[in-house]
Amino acid sequence: MxxxxxxxxxxxxxxxxxxxxxxxxxxxxxxxxxxxxxxxxxxxxxxxxxxxxxxxxxxxxxxxxxxxxxxxxxxxxxxxxxxxxxAGDGVTPGQDVTEQAAPEVAGVPGLLGHHPAYVTGICYDLLAVNDAATELFRGVGPGDNVVRWMFTDPAAREVLVDWEQEAGNILARLRAVAGRHPGHRRVTRLVAELTEASPEVRQWWPRYDIQFSHAGRKRFRHPRLGVITASHAAFHVAERPEQTLVVYHLPDSASSA
Known part of the structure; x- marks a missing residue:
């Protein structure tokens, strides 16, 4: 146990x-x-x-x-x-290897055109990302980490209108991952790095807030379109449930632009 x-x-x-x-x-x-x-x-x-x-x-x-x-x-x-x-049987700690998305999965964000989309791995590393998401999230690309960007890149506080709420949400999702995979070396290293770098993580992590990926709406400061509200949905990849495809739908006026 x-x-x-x-x-x-x-x-x-x-x-x-x-x-x-x-x-x-x-x-x-x-x-x-x-x-x-x-x-x-x-x-x-x-x-x-x-x-x-x-x-x-x-x-x-x-x-x-x-x-x-x-x-x-x-x-x-x-x-x-x-x-x-x-309380289940537990999960064998993951090996310290680079995570990759299957080619068929990695190609999906590129098919979604002007809809920002990306695939994350167990630690919220970006395994695939399209140009619309790179524009929306100010330059993030494959290999970058969404949680690290959220807490250590000043651009995150500018991009996300409700930064504190969104930062707390993603940390709660990482907390759930850490609980499901105790001893996972990459998860443990990421948590240690964030704890050292961010006063918010040091304050919030002990609260043990839990959240899972879900659909919703977020407010962004888009570099071309100004403040917008975008809806989003998250989909777990078949056979690799810790990999997640996230797709954003921009307002119709933004999409046409």
Missing amino acids: STELGTFLRSRRERIAPADAGLPVTGRRRTPGLRREELALLAGISATWLTYLEQGRDVRPSEQVLDALARALRLTGAEREHLRRL
Whole structure:
């Protein structure tokens, strides 16, 4: 059992105030949030079993236990999914090799014309990117890393109108990846690099926010078109679920321009 599961459970336990969970508050508390015994009570499981889970011992919680913990911890849908993945059989840490997209996948962004599109790998390295995306994201290209660009390139704060929100979102997605692949050398190196380089990462990473790729809308400062709102969708690549195709749809006026 991965110690990542214990880290996740503790982070969520510490977010819930006893009063919010309907528990009486007595005396001074040395730690924030719920005590381990209190969470066990709310979930209807033994404190010993919860201790084993948080310590990363080799135990396998049932679906009923996971559901009870999710309810007691008031997990979001994404957090529930993350909990189930962490409690699974785990994933063998990836090797320290350069990741590539299959030629058929790498060629897709180029087929999308004026729609910005790119393919990312497990660490959010750009495995393929079209000219429209390079223009929108101010010069990023194959081999660049989206998360590194977000937190270390000043252009990111200019390009993304809602930079803080978008930066928090992508860090939450990287947090989910790190949880699914504990010990993955490239993921670990990227997190260490970002933690050293960015005060926001140092502040936000311990919060253990979780998010998965999804469709949505973002506001950009386009170099030719000014401030625009673009919708986007993300698609996982068949047989390589950690590779993702992201496609943006610019406003009709922008597309015609």
